[in-house]
Amino acid sequence: MIDKSKKYWTGDSADDISEYLRLYSEDDNIDVKPVICHSCGNDSFELRVDQNEDVIQVKCTNCGTKKILLDCDEFWEDARPRLRKCPICKSCKSYNVSVGFTRRENGSVKWVYIGNRCTNCGTLGSYLDWKIDYEPTDEMEQNI
Ligand SMILES: [Zn+2]
Ligand SMILES: [Zn+2]
16 A cells, blocks of 8 residues: 655555556556566565666665666666665665556557665655657567
């Protein structure tokens, strides 16, 4: 459940990111998928983000496996990603992460949203979103 009583919304579980992204994107049909570590199945990550280049890398807090999400590989070399500490509780660097896709009529992805939830204080947010201006997008969207 999302708690909207405070200035920053919080969620008590990773599943709340879906609802958060639906409201944030204002698209009821947004397709949300959780990011899960391919090596160990864990669902919390440290995030390295560059909001100018629109790139994000996740690092599993359990086993340390890193992954650059979606099409961010292409822009990674020019980016200056920084490790993100939760701006609300100011101590936690661990997040649950989901990706949300809004689609064109033909089904290809039009816009990508990153949804994140601090595992300490539960604050929900979106560090990044970006437009996709190419097709097809099948390969890109599976790279999570
Ligand atoms: Zn892992
Ligand atoms: Zn926090």
